[in-house]
Amino acid sequence: MADLRNVVLTHGQWPAIFRARTEADVLVALGFATSTIARMAETARRHGTTIETELLHGGEVQEESYYRRIADYFGLPFLDAIDPAHLVDMDSIDTQLVCPLQVRLTYPNRMPQIAMVPRAEKLSEFAQLLARLPDLTRSLVMTTPSALRRAVWEAGSARRVRRAATALFDLQPDHSARIVATGRQGLVFGTTITAALFGCMMRPDILLPLVHAVVSCAYLASLSLRFVALFDQKFRKRSPKSAEAPSGPLPVYTVMVAIYREAGMVSQLVSSLERLEWPRSRLDIKLVCEEDDTETLAALAALDLPAHIEIVHVPPYHPRTKPKALAYALPAARGEFLAIFDAEDRPHPHQLMEAYERFRASGPELACLQAPLIIANVDESYVSTLFAVEYAALFRGLLPMLARYRMPLPLGGTSNHFRTAVLRKVGGWDPFNVTEDADLGLRLYRLGYRSETLRCQTLEDAPVSLPVWTGQRIRWFKGWLQTWLVLTRNPILTAREMGMKASIVFHLMIGGMLLSALLHPLILLFMTNAGLTLISTPLSQIPGTVLGLMLLDATNLFGSYATFLGLGVGSMIGLEKLKVGHRWLAVPLHWMMTSYAAWRALNELRTNPFFWKKTPHRPSRKT
Template identity: 35%
Template sequence: MHGRLKTRPDFAFNARRTATGGQLTILLLLLIGELAAFVFLPGADRVFAILIQFSFLIVMVWRLAILRASRTRPPTMPLDEAPRRRYSVIVALYDEAEVLPQLVERLSRIDYPVDLLDGYLALEARDEATIAAARALDLPSWLQVLVVPPGRPSTKPRALNHALSRIKGDFVTIYDAEDDPDPLQLREAAARFAAEDETLACLQAPLRIRGRQGGKKPSPFLDRQFAAEYAALFEIALPALARMGLPFPLGGTSNHFRVSALRAMGGWDAWNVTEDADLGFRVWRRGWRMGVLTRPTYETPPGPLFLWLPQRTRWLKGYMQTIMVHTRTFDGMGWRGWWAVLMTLGAALSAAAVHAFAVSWVMLAFLFAAMAQQPPQTPWTGVAVLTGGAATAVLTTLVGARRAGVPYGWKDMLGAPVYWSLLTLAFGHAFIRLIFEPHRWDKTPHAPDLPANEILPETGALIADSGRTAA
């Protein structure tokens, strides 16, 4: 087991300041060194190209490794023997009056002893419409409205921390406004926590995409690609990392914690716009373990490009914040922890940064060659590495989609490079926003889900049945 963290979490792991002076100095020296190498060292461009190809090769091998590791599924727990431990549920909401009735109806279906449930709708004090809508509803006896007082920053993790100071449970989970959790998810988590020792601090439920929200323009291409991307993450990558005993970035919802562990870490970083990704690595630094569940939470895709782009921008900006925060100190991480950071956050950022340029490079090389009626001058080793990397990415996505029960056919595979190229656009937005608006929270608007018979024709048979689970 890696060493425990010595540095106080509330000092070291806070994204209020994006980068320290030392980090900025190192980044500047690396940039100057790279530019100097290109100017003064002959052949530096070839060395750089080889390093990029080698990096792609490592990621390709890693994808095959996690695909193999993900075949070992989480243990099946006897739910009828789940321990009688108090469970808290927190849902942080802002400007969600329209979707609130649907959310409350879904939360009321949670199958857990009512006398052991402790739930909070954490609502911002300035959000009068959602507060009024919540108080007008007939809430389950265990669910109450909690008004979060004004303060900075005005973010979801700050609202969660306010609720964390008041919850009464031994375990806690968080949900989002659009979530439809499996009713037995809490029972499975409680049984897993009871079956393992106290070092198991967190469990992540799989998130699966289905249907779309009402009032949003259909976006079949983005919806299908987004659903498949989620499947690759939650059905392949996270189960594999858990199986290997490595840390991973948590999803933004449906993470289940031991309350004692969460409070010991100081809760969520209110200044990080992907507080979930940050918290996964803080769990690891403490010497604790993470795991995954089998019972999913269903969500809807963000929708068309003008809604998808801000969401992905926030995710990538938060990944940048998380890397900057966690490289301030090396205490408690160990080489396995740093490898996990590199292969999750680092790989996601690097891939997003180069996708569009790599795709354009290959397409232009073959286009110019065809126009000149000559073989392409592109180095075949580079093309082979890029093609192999794309093939392993598609394979991982295909297997994940099959497990999640979402469609992913040959047209989706051919369209994947276009979707990947859009990530480069999001990366550029994220980098600029990190500099000028590091703590701005780009919220995705939500609306009630469309009925099943309205979903299928427009989204190409994305899952509509909330009771369906992957085989």
């Protein structure tokens, strides 16, 4: 590596830059060894980048040392930090977050200056310009890309965070959960419930059996999608999709991770992200952290982060949610593709490459790819075991089936891979929806895009205690309720946008999940009553309609447990099944706790709809 600190350059050496015909010549003139430049040039050719980019991302030279030496070479002032008070904030300045080149610095008592980030490939032209116009040196300063981005982030933070919180509601209010329920929805729900209660009080002999039948049939319908997925799992031959390995330079890939109160997780997170198979010069990782989360920011500052990892500070602004933080960082994404991970994630190193291969082999209508989430701490507690079974059913059973039949996918909250342009076009994440993933997957489908699933997994650790599980599940159910309410504001329009079949799948998937959780205690009550009736009354004296309802209730109850276990355990590999062991016996308790969380979520939607319950994490104990 060239030690630029020991190179003393003066204006007299400018002819070396004048004579430079290529970027390599310029860098040799700056003091780099010819062998180093040749090696970096070959890497740049493979990656489709510049030699300068490979030098900075490959550890050949530190960013500040590199740009300071260029400033010394031209006799220009160097700023290692820019005071954001000297920037005039406007929408156009946001382009500097993507490609930092230059900004205008204004001062109260002297002429403005241009703070520029020089590029090696342009330095020969720049030298010739200064030779012709030497007075320019009085209005120029040089800085680093990082210093320029930090100043731009801070100068426009108030404008950007306000836009992140309000843009979807302002531009596409029909897709925003900021209004929890419309007046029409409130009228319909209120009228239906009032009429049912009034009818049951006036004619209980007629209405109570009718309500029983309606509830049981609705519950059975909510299980139907899982029955279909279970059948598909058992009888469909797996034919994994393959795509040709990419040849030629790879595009820039952005990876965003929203982290909050995760000081203990940042070391594991950075290590996991560093294992991703992608050229570092084409990787744009953004760790999005709340500005007042001082502990996490201090933990990040203590790490020696590489050049492709940037920390984005999100100013405090309501709502304090993960999607608001992601929406704040989205305008700065440099990648053609964008992946979302969580702080506790350990993504498969090949996941980005597989996603790119799939995007490249598919048409532009494929907007998102969901990687399967697999629980690593299966055997740590009853809670984590049943969580793992549930995740296996969803990410390795239900979602792949929906993708094969081109149905809408309610995405998981992490390991989503997007075409960045499409993500921006549809409005990004809804800051007011606390399960922004499911909402975004359905919105993509409504607007004519598709989502599919990947094979390369992401490992996570599930909650191991019931209080943590309950808090997380309440937030999930609240977000699914928000999503269902958004899509049922105008059910006819939604059905027209999605198509009738996909609209039915949506109601079975989201509405059915909510309904089955809320009504499960009632199904248990029906079964208890049926058992007491069978004990006290001879079978021949029980009316046929009553026996039919008993059979329906039994199908609902045991079908809930059978599909949960069959789809979940059936999607697991042998070692996971062994780790489940006898803990599957706790499935009835799991369903009751799920119902408890759903009812809590229904109340919280009324009292505190946008509250984001933080799920605490700890470093993984698994390899």
